[in-house]
Amino acid sequence: MRKSVLHSANRAQFNLGTVFGILGSFIFFLGFALLIPMLIAFIYGEDVWHTFLYSASIAFVVGGALYYSFKPEHELRVREGFLVVSLTWLFLSLVGALPFVISGILPSYTDAVFETMSGLTTTGATIFNGTTSDGFVNPQIESLPYSILFWRSLAHWLGGMGIIVLTLAILPLLGVGGMQLFQAESPGPTTDKLTPRVQETAKLLWGVYVAFTGVEFLLLWVHPSMDWFDAINHAFATMATGGFSTKNASIEAFDSVYIDTIITIFMFIAGINFAMHFRLLKGDVKSFFDNREMRFYALITFISVIVVSTSLWLFNQYSIGSAIRYGSFQVVSIVTTTGFGTDNYEVWHTLGAFFLFLLFFTGGCAGSTGGGVKMIRWMIIIRNSFREIKQIVHPKAILPIRIGDKTVDSDIQRTVLSFFVLYLMVFGVGALIMSVMGYDMQSAIGASIACLGNIGPGWGEFGPTDNYAQIPYIGKWVLILFMMIGRLEIFTVLLIFTPTFWKQ
């Protein structure tokens, strides 16, 4: 029923005014978000507080003007939904970048947009701590005002909120990338109307998200190495699978088994479908542990920790304890696409390093804050491979693909395969573009997958101890687009570049 409304004739029409009106309202709300780091600036007595006030004012004026010019009144139509989804991250990044520029901390607006998009897409790739292609020396992370650091983390956290609702409530209705699989799993009312359903679902899931963030904050705060500020920033960045840290050395800077453990656990939690967390918190333990994607995610993570830790122990002479500590942190960080680091995986023996590289192509569960291909798609891809081989022996048999007790529709199978192929093609194009800029193969591949998969750290010149400052501006805009394409499940963004989309 729900589906039929969205797939109605309305699908073929759209109104740009509605789209800009809604984007205006989002920008307006971003204004409120910008006032929070202003409070942080007050607390720490930082001069940059006015930066946030100016930025918020611009957001209020621009957002308000857009909203009142177009006054979107009717329910969102499907094509409008696609445009809103694709443009939200872009518009919010363009406005959210203002504090970096107004404060004079980043001389380049491109860098400011890169950093903000990296924040809002929960990528965590940074242009701080490096020198740009035209010679600007961007500041060290540790020299940044608290309010600016907080704005980076807050961008993660708000981006994560957006993503949970997007993947669990909006994309399934838009039919993107096989996400229809999750239609039944979301909490909230099953209404035909998009807006009330999304609002209701959002409230329930955000409650879970806020709760986990609060718990992680407290657990980090109790450790002597972290003050409340470090704790809240890292809790934001963890639950969003973001990866921005208040330290250039990332989590390694705290050098604490306790902190490593807490963050590993919460990264793992952030990589689980939030609809499942919601069910668990409502007491539905059975459906949480019955969830096939979650079990597959846990299995892959477990196997990867074993392989990587063994490699560290055997080939890099780590003690067993250190091997497990650093192996599990890095594995969970990459599988969930968080990108926090406690060890430089580039100097590992190739077994551990290459295994971790393969994990750059995984991603957590759908409906988590993680990016990438995601576990449910891998399950379908792997099952489809076995099915395809079996089909050769039984060419006339109809061999369904099942995940738990659900049969995966053949349309969804095809969509998932297509998603994966398209994902890899976009990845290849990204690497090619980086290679045009003169980067070696490993760096080019690393930058492309790290941004497309919303991971953050890559390989070569963009490894865990490096940053993205040095890339020529055109390359930065490409990566800004890539973070957005990856974050929005590819189809959403690519769609609006096709003539089909704009044909009435």
Added chain:
Amino acid sequence: MRKSVLHSANRAQFNLGTVFGILGSFIFFLGFALLIPMLIAFIYGEDVWHTFLYSASIAFVVGGALYYSFKPEHELRVREGFLVVSLTWLFLSLVGALPFVISGILPSYTDAVFETMSGLTTTGATIFNGTTSDGFVNPQIESLPYSILFWRSLAHWLGGMGIIVLTLAILPLLGVGGMQLFQAESPGPTTDKLTPRVQETAKLLWGVYVAFTGVEFLLLWVHPSMDWFDAINHAFATMATGGFSTKNASIEAFDSVYIDTIITIFMFIAGINFAMHFRLLKGDVKSFFDNREMRFYALITFISVIVVSTSLWLFNQYSIGSAIRYGSFQVVSIVTTTGFGTDNYEVWHTLGAFFLFLLFFTGGCAGSTGGGVKMIRWMIIIRNSFREIKQIVHPKAILPIRIGDKTVDSDIQRTVLSFFVLYLMVFGVGALIMSVMGYDMQSAIGASIACLGNIGPGWGEFGPTDNYAQIPYIGKWVLILFMMIGRLEIFTVLLIFTPTFWKQ
């Protein structure tokens, strides 16, 4: 009609005796092939002639014994067909490796099997000119007896013959990897019986193959840098898209624009569907130039030559002439999966080098002697991506994929996507295994794709100026398997590792 016979109840049964009987007959015929290098040894007065006699005798005895023990009499059933196809390359490599070992030229049987499998699969990866992991110094290419060099080239040429028939006559009937697409294109009778059809088709296509080899031989022979021996070896290796050369420096050793041009042209020819060549030679010019895959192949090659040559010209300071000469040779060599070299692409600017790396994932036309993913699958993959994006806007529309005037069946679409995904997964596993052996990422990736794609030269420690001698033996066996998996379109080999296949 044809299909129905093959898809009958017989599919579920098989007789191992029949399989071994047929393999026996192939081994027996390999005995005759082994007598040809013996003649070369006579011509050049080489002592190793007896090596080939012994090897041929073993082939006659083993092959004959197998054949007469099992006397395969009935028509091949489908599962038997799969086993025969998968085991043929393995058994012939095990026997074809004998001359290298009996002559004492290669102390390691593994190396001998590697070289022979590399020959028969038209890969062209060599273990000569290097030191093995246990310290054997394998001879230089230029120090090898003529008869041994000839045996390597002949293995290519026979392998190429096998592949043409396999992809155009056998795999379509077995329904592997979307090759059913080509059922209608093959010449030969449309009979229900496998054997007469395959024999008839083989004769017609081999005629074309022999003719092209002869023409290339003559065109190479007339050049003063090549004697008849160099000419015949390179003609064999070109038409098979093999890549073994009589020189360690490959085609660069001849340093001739004429030779480069001839080989570039014939590599390009070898990358075209031989059923299309057959049609062209029969005067059906229209259907040759109408063939969409061929046009796509030409387009991709053309674009790649432009990009790579421009990169050489702009970033590597080649003259325009040299840029085109070396750019087009290397591009055609990689696109067709031949692997001949006239330039070290590893020292190119990353644009050219990385673009070439992407071409490692292409391959020529299906029904050519080239390996890899192949153009027709890429066409379907790309069209499917566009279709999938369009489908989002028109969720209920049935959007077919057309190649020329043919509609691609939705089963075949899925099979092609699955093939590609499985191909990449196997590639990833191969790279992981190589990384376990301690190779860096680029070398590991290079070895995996160069062997799986039957290309030959890879990257890093296995680049165009290196060889595969140094790999530990277990790694060589993995690559032997990979050359076979890639050559036999993946499904064929993977299938026989599944329990489903063996269930009665």
